[in-house]
Amino acid sequence: MCGRSACTRKPGEVRCACAYRPKGRKKVTKPAWVSCSSQQYYPSYNICPQTNTPVLLSSHHAHVKCSTKVDTEVDPSACEGEPPSELEGSRVIQTMKWGLVPNWHRGQPNSFPTLLNNCRAEGMMDKSSFRNAIQRGQRCVVLADGFFEWDRKGRGHKQPYFIYFSDNSPTEETMELVASERDADHDGAEGESKPAEVKGRMLTMAGLFDIWRSGPDEEPLFTYTVITVDAHPSFGCIHHRMPAVLRDEALEAWLDPALSTHEVAKHLHPYGGLKWHPVSSVVNNSRNKSPECVVKIDLTKQVSSKQNTLLNWFSKSPKKSEQPLAQDRPSAGGSDTAKGDSTVEEEPKDTNGCSPAKKPKLLSEH
Secondary structure (H helix, E strand, O other): OOOOEEEOOOHHHHHHHOOEOOOOOOOOEOOEEEOOOOOOOOOEEEEOOOOEEEEEEEOOOHHHHHOOOEOOOOOOOOOOOOOHHHOOOOEEEEEEEEOOOOOOOOOOHHHOOOOOOEEEOOOHHHOHHHHHHHHOOOEEEEEEOEEEEEEOOOOOOOEEEEEEEOOOOOOHHHHHHHHHHHHHHHHHOOOOOOOOOOOOOOEEEEEEEEEEOOOOOOOOEEEEEEEEEEOOOOOOOOOOEEEOEOOOHHHHHHOOOOOOHHHHHHHOOOOOOEEEEEEOHHHHOOOOOOHHHHOEOOHHHHHHHHHHHHHHHHHHOOOHHHOOOHHHOOOOOOOOOOOOOOOOOOOOOOOOOOOOOOOOOOOOOO
């Protein structure tokens, strides 16, 4: 299962991370970024469904060839309004909304009754919601720095983890592209140019996309779903499902328009090359977008801190033996209470104004 992710890179950095070598060519290139005016991408450390994120797809799709233009703000080297199919390479990057809406749906997109954030690989061929995408070969690769998953086993709360490639170094194609661009900048400018920062490999997950329109002449809405498979044994300690991760030949086959989805479905299987670390519960709230969402925490210190909190609380609570007995308490008038006196005595309170008999409850994390 994949219900939260992080993608913190700017569009230019995403393109660089997706550098590849087209078939039959020696030169490495990077995908063009095609635009959709109503679907903008904003980098974030905490991405939830119904958010626009970048996906990688083939430039041979009809909507890329005909209706979508290159985003010149992201790719200044492209000519204004130039179709991506005429650019070098066979891949493009496009922003789409996470949560597939089938093209046959009638009504507003948010009125679709089922949340299709994920798609089980085992049954996707039989689901009417994905039939159009599968028949038309509308496959994509969902891009992210990593995704989040919550471990629900053996603890009183759900512990979030951030998951990413264990081999997080940049790809060879990315390094080759950066080197060639660095050489070009050095030749075209006086003095030495500042080296560009090269970030690690992006997580690449299999997905399906569909195109929904409210009417024939209305602007299209591009949506996608992340395909999931049974968890790899190494990942089973976190969750029983995981995204279908694609790399190298599997990724190339998944984006090949000449192959049907039935042919490339064999590449959808559990992947064992992932790494993860525990993160703060601040990520539980999707409105929190700070870098703290992906920072590694020490679970042993966290447990120790909770234990100390409990010990401090009990140490401050008044002991039962120290509480004054009823016969030793002074009466309201300042003298000993006479036998049969109906005076109601005030119960002693601790420093927080709470009755010792009514100790405040500890709130557990959710």
